[in-house]
Amino acid sequence: MAKLWQVTKLIRSKNSGPFELTFDIIFKERAVYEKVRDARLINEDWFARTYRLKPEVVAIINYDAATAIKITIPRPVISGDVDDGDVFGGQQYGPLVDLEVPA
């Protein structure tokens, strides 16, 4: 087993426009990516539990061309609105970093 950060080139979050938040998990090695992808470790239910959301708002895409998993959710608060804490959406990936994955 390994932590997700150890097997990835990049874990990031970012606005996809002011109304959506998107997460990219880009793996170093195709074999590890395929293992994590096929084990469906990063799935709608797990992500929703981790981020305190309903699973039906979580969209997950496997992107083989870049050995990456992408997750998109509606922004709970519009970017830069009075109660937003992260205008760029850049610091939302913390809970993903130490996920245990097969390596």
Add this chain to the structure above:
Amino acid sequence: MKEIRILSATGILGSGFREETMKRAMTLKPDFIGADCGSTDPGPHHLGSGEPQFSDAACKRDLRLMLLAARSAKIPVLVGSAMTAGTDAQVERLAGIAREIAHEEKLNFKLATIRSEQDRAYLKKRLKEGRIRPLANAPVFDEAVIDRSSHIVGMCGAEPYVEALQNGADVVIAGRSSDTSIFAAMPVMKGFNPATVWHMAKIMECGAASVVLRKYPDCNFAIVTDDYFIIEPPNPDYRCDPASVASHNLYENSTPYQLVEPSGILNTVNARYEAVSDRAVKVSGSTFEKADRYTIKLEGAELAGYQSIVIGSVRDPIILRQFDHWLENLINAARDRIRAVMGDSIDSRYRLDVRQFGRNAAMGVLEPDMSIGHEVGLLFQITAPEQKLANALAKSLSHIAVHYPVPEWTGLITSVAFPYSPAEIDKGASYRFNMNHVVEPDSPLEMFRIDYEKV
């Protein structure tokens, strides 16, 4: 085979690029130089207030090098989303900078400006006709939203740029545009396959962002044919590989497989990314599906209020052990004090938000871990219709906060550490993005105004 050569100066005008990289790129004989100059990334302030993200000086430095290079090679310069949000005043501001540069450098060119701010009556008409539709997670949109907005811009496609180029523009400065349209316009005008063109444009609009390790902002370069494009960074210290180029489709896009443009959708499901050297990548295989209805995305921002903030931190372990309870009571006490000063009717005229750094300040309601460390940072934020009122309320709040008790200590305590005197900081106007909608115009040019001048 016919080809077109494209130089992207940088990911966002004003963030910079290396002068020597542009010199090297010019030896590759680009057909035009493009740069995006805007984004919604830095939030609603720039659209709401009209103030740009970057300084005039930073934009002038970048634009000067682009204009000098392009005029000496007799190729066009295309800049989109002028001065962050692409309001009419921001287009004029960047056009003014271009005129200054022309004067200082003794350059002559035909300048086209494309204005993208939207007429309120036009939008209300299209709304009545049912020709304004919501996109994902859109807020309510009605006539009141149109009236409340301080600025509304339409995000233009490639067509206004094509129109300007066909009318002989040497330099185009546009209001809000899709980032890709800046780079797609000339290849589309020359009849290149839209699939390779729009895919190239998505990679190029971010400058050097698609290289393996982007250490600083810089130029990028692409050669486009009908069947493929090749991307090779002109900075010899940078390289692209198939993964870095494929990964760029993920960037600030909800899916890497689709890119929605006013005129259609780029589909990259069957795209192939092949290394042609250790620093160049060939991309082919995408498709472009023309949209049934041409659409223009709207961006609007409205005033949310004026803010005063108070920043402080709490270090006492006794307070931290009962933090949620202490903070809740503090906020109630502050609201009581504000009522005592201003009367009960004040409740509906302000909002008080508290951010807890060290707990959930970054993630808010998404945060799964609310545990407390040895210190918590607090940011109290008052939002009210006038700055003076926000400041007055913040003054009442900060005095309650700084002495708010816990039962374990007797006597008057000082419970919050303030880094500033005064503790209250006026933050000015705060804006809110208030639409995520598209309009169906009769033609791609209908919502935009193009003017020409000899500079």
